[in-house]
Structures are given as structure tokens and as C-alpha cells.
Amino acid sequence: MGKVLAGAGVLLLSMFIVVVMMVGSFGDQQACRPGASAIDPSSVPQGSVQGYEHDQLMNAAIIAKVAADRGLPARAQLVGVMTAMGESSLRNIGYGDDIHGVTNPDGSLTCSLGLFQQQWCLGWGTREQVLDPVYAAGAFFDRLVQIPSWDSMEPTLAINRVQGNSDPYHYAKFESTANEILAALGGVKPGIGGCAGSGEWQSPINVSTPGLHIEDFYGMRSAALFGHAYLHSGLDLAGVPVGTPILAASSGTVDHVSTVDQNDEGMNVRIKHADGSETRYLHLSQTLVREGDKVSAGTPIGALGNTGLSTGAHLHFGVWVDGAPIDPIPFTRARGLDLCTLPIGNDLTVANSCK
Known part of the structure; x- marks a missing residue:
């Protein structure tokens, strides 16, 4: 048995070398990025997905629609929904960590609000704007696309570059459920391009x-x-x-x-x-x-x-x-x-x- 396997291994390796000679000169090809799905918030199904209820799914759909309206790839929808899950559990809440005494590095209380817990007093917009899911999603994507190669990064690391939280892997645990939510809303799975x-x-x-x-x-x-x-x-x-x-x-x-x-x-x-x-x-x-x-x-x-x-x-x-x-x-x-x-x-x- 050992000799048979060894002989087969030599044959396989010879074939590998031929293949490598054929493909070794290939350069990096452009990544295929599926476009964001056009998700309609008005058609969000009733019921829940992994414990997220209708109103939360509505907010996920709004985030996904903003990404699609801006012509961003499907990966942006995933990143946006993961962010809101990690910040507010997909609820447009009118309070932030300041109620727990959380402060900025300069000692001032944080002023985080809305789906993305954006600090309106630090340049994210007015108080009213960050409480508008459409505006908040757009403001998030505006900053996301400024990060070089954001759509090739691990999603939680890309989010961390925008949000600036202390744990860069805080959002990783939401990735699988975010994909399920997007699938339930009619989205496409990011990362599948269909070409090399x-x-x-x-x-x-x-x-x-x-x-x-x-x-x-x-x-x-x-x-x-x-x-x-x-x-x-x-x-x-x-x-x-x-x-x-x-x-x-x-x-x-x-x-x-x-x-x-x-x-x-x-x-x-x-x-x-x-x-x-x-x-x-x-x-x-x-x-x-x-x-x-x-x-x-x-x-x-x-x-x-x-x-x-x-x-x-x-x-x-x-x-x-x-x-x-x-x-x-x-x-x-x-x-x-x-x-x-x-x-x-x-x-x-x-x-x-x-x-």
C-alpha cells in the first residue's frame, strides 16, 4: 500500500508542476464584487430572524437600501447591518453610553445616538440627523468608503476603523446573523463573485x-x-x-x-x-x-x-x-x-x- 501511494504521489506532484508552470505567471486579477441588492423596507416580512423583530428588520432594510442607492457592493450592506447590531441592536435609540457616565478622551460625556451610536457633538451631524436612520446610514458609509481596501478587510476590522471602539473584534459575533437577516430581506451573500x-x-x-x-x-x-x-x-x-x-x-x-x-x-x-x-x-x-x-x-x-x-x-x-x-x-x-x-x-x- 505504501508503494502504491508513493507512486501515486509522484504522479500527482508531476502533474502539479505542469499546472504551476501554466498558471504561475498569472497576475492578480480584479476582484469580483457583487452589487448590493435593492431591498425595499416597505416589504420587510413579518416575524423575526434570529430574535430580531420586525422593527429591527426594518432598520436593517433601511441600512441596506442606503448602501444600494449609493451603488456600493453587497459587502457594504453586511458591514452596515453588523455595525448597527453591535451598536444599538438595530434599534433607533435616543440615548447612548453617556447615561452610564462614559466619557471621551478629553473627559466630556459621549453624545452617541441612533442606530450607529454616532456622536452628534463630534461632527457626525446634528442630534436630529443622527436619529434619522437614512442620514445615519449615509454618514456611516461616507466614512467607510474612505478607508483603503475596506471591502477586502475583515468586516469587524473595517467597522472598527470607522467607529473607533476599543475592541476591533467586537462586531465579529454579529456577522453570521447579519448575513441571515440580509438573506431574509432578499440580499445577496457578499464575497461571492463568480470569477478569479x-x-x-x-x-x-x-x-x-x-x-x-x-x-x-x-x-x-x-x-x-x-x-x-x-x-x-x-x-x-x-x-x-x-x-x-x-x-x-x-x-x-x-x-x-x-x-x-x-x-x-x-x-x-x-x-x-x-x-x-x-x-x-x-x-x-x-x-x-x-x-x-x-x-x-x-x-x-x-x-x-x-x-x-x-x-x-x-x-x-x-x-x-x-x-x-x-x-x-x-x-x-x-x-x-x-x-x-x-x-x-x-x-x-x-x-x-x-x-
């Missing part, structure tokens, strides 16, 4: 590969495994043989390649993407790209292996933003790739973040 480019994301292992499953998640591991607690900084994909093709999850530039297997990460590849994020592919048995190569989503970059500090054949898929690892699940889901559709193994050492 920096806006397209796909699984680093073909999802139709027999046996492929999630072996472990991003998060803290206890000391039981290696004798000390540590952060497991990515998603483990397993259940497929050594030599299985590993693909670039999105277009970008290869900024690191290691062909040495005597280290914790084993043979590995790192790719820098247009939005500043980086994807990492660890424990490979073979690398097929060089530093500086331009790759497109789906380009073969290596083969699955068991090198480095690894207890079995698998791919450790990591996503890094601003020099730190983050959970790949919400990051890729926001870009149209839901890895939670894969089967999940039974011997997890980290909590399931698909739930």
Missing part, C-alpha cells in the same frame, strides 16, 4: 476530496497534548492521503517558502493577499512555488504531508491579520467560503468554532 481574483476564496483542499474533514479548530489547546497550553493558530484539515494537492485559498504573492521539515511548521508556504491578510499552509510534503510568485485562487502550491511538529498527515491552514493569527472560520465565511460545510472529526482538542 483577490476577492475569490476557496478551500485549500478540494472539498469534494473523499474523506476530507475538519480535524481541529483554531483556539487554545490544553497542556494534555504536548505538556503545555498554547494557541493552535489555525484550522486542521485531514482525512486525505499524503500528496493531496494543496491550493492557494485566494490570489496573492508568495512571501515565504520553507523546504526544511525539521521545524515545528515543517515544509510550508505563506501567501500575502491584497487586503493585507496572509494565509499559511503548514506540514507539507512538497512545495511547488517560490517566494515572489504570483498565484491565483486554486493554484497548486504544494502537497499535503506530515512534516514538522505533526501527529498525522494533515494541512494546518492559518490566516494572519496585522501580524497575528485569527480564526479562519469567520474570516473565510465573510468571503463566501464556509468551511463549516465539511464534516467535523470526533477527536477535537479545541472548541468547535462552527457552532
